[in-house]
Amino acid sequence: MFVTEPGSSPVLRLGAASFGYSDQVVVSHVDLSVDPGDVVALLGPNGSGKSTLVRGVLGLADHLGGDVEMFGVPRDRFTDHTRIGYVPQRHSLSASVRATAEEVVAVGRLPHRPWWRPASATDASIVREALATVGLADRARTDVATLSGGQQRRVLIARALAAQPDVLVMDEPTAGVDLASQHVLADVLHRLAARGTTMLIVTHELEALELIVNRIVCLRDGVIDFDGTPAAYAAHELAHEAGRHHHVHVTAPTRGDGRGPLRSPQVVRGRTGGDHA
């Protein structure tokens, strides 16, 4: 259900797209194309506009220029919302009233039926399946407010999965998640990637997702400054570092140069974390 046939139109295509809030441009002239099966990490320091970019794609931030197409349909005419599974950045779920994990995940099914139709047995089984995928089948009837931060994040992923989307868009899924939960979360994402789920993951902690993503896009000051494979990204980071030390201008390697990292991944990873924390 998550695998899109090869040869279909890109999941997402941005052509010189700009996003922001009212008249304030945050991200400008972004060219980006996400194809089915891509698992993209969207990196960038705080304030680089990575959240604004995905929020703009989802219609939560203002689209201020350029083209935005989802599944080949321009953003303003796109109505097939269930094809996009959004996992927002939230530190905790609202705890003002009780709500079980199952009840929160069931929200993901709502766009699939008209307002007057109650949930069917199929809806219920899809909700159970989504909870099982994120490893929370045994917590279906637990009040989400009592779950840990990482478990709550997985509930939000399950809610997105329950919509049976063709692409998952996640905003900082690993932020503020304890270590035990981060392993489970990485396993969940790994499982989804292995199934061929297209994912666009906004993050500033590449470390936790390193083995899952097959493409890295890096935003700096509202423009894309790198787009390529994880291996090319490691080389790019090294070049960046060298450039900073020796005041030499280095052009960024482009996507898919296929070379391995120049130094051990451990070292590169350490710097990446420092740069983007």
Next chain:
Amino acid sequence: MPDFLAYGFMQQALLAALLVGIAAPLVGVFLVQRRMSLIGDGMGHVALAGVAIGLLTNTQPVLTALVAAVVAAVAIELIRLRGRTSGDIALAVMFYGGIALGVVLISRSSASSPANLTAYLFGAILTTSSSDLVIFAGLAVVVLGVTLSLRTRLFAVANDEEYARATGMPVTALNLTLAILTAVTVVVSMRVVGLLLISALMILPNATAQLLGRSFRTALGWAVVVGVLSSVLGVVGSFYAGTPSGGSIVLLAIAAYLVVVIVAAGRGRLAAVRHRRAERHDHEHGPDCGHEAVEHDDHVDYVHDGHRHAPHEGHYDEHAGHDAHVPTGGTP
């Protein structure tokens, strides 16, 4: 048959109390969820101005109150949508302006007396005409129908507005619907509970129910039970004691809340004494974790080195079973 049921007006009053007892907590839960518990109170203030205009112009006060409350509801939602900090002040001006205007206009009306004002503010179901009751009953049924059929969507929007928007739900329309449902509930309840007290019947049963239910669904069920018991028993009590129905109903709702709080606190203390935290481990138990899973009442225990770990909030509890393993943790 209890003697109070012999009176026609009492039968009508109880029917009205029943409908209000169901509708108020049902709409109120979404206000609690959105942390807007006091908004119904503000709408009640504005509705009083509507009542006054009705009395002065010899129009049905129910209709003018309804118009005033709905206009206030839409205004509140629009102010909230703009998200300005000055919105708070705008609401204060509207709410206090409403009640002040209501009091002043009613005092100028020849058709009213101080007793009349009290009836609107604090409820006087036993003196309400049957034609009014028919209108109230009709409106209450509409509120119930709309709220019940939209409840999953209202829940979704209140739970995570951003997600709802991203999935293409008509968020603004749903928020406006909730605001209007609240306004109609306020007006429907004004003769039973009164404009100054109606918010209590929307919120208090939900506060009680949050301690009783373990899911949104069951908590909502409890809220309706508490709401109906308070409103029906409150009306019966006011019949015998000659007290205003609104005050009696709200006092009962508060009593129910206090009883549940005390019982819950007692049980919580008992659970804390018996609560034994399992040793800390970075491993998270789950269906595929390799530890044997054992169904235990409403949750699943995992057998960990011969003792049982039960998930509790962010950690695991020791559940006594196979052996008397000494826990390492203390009190929660």
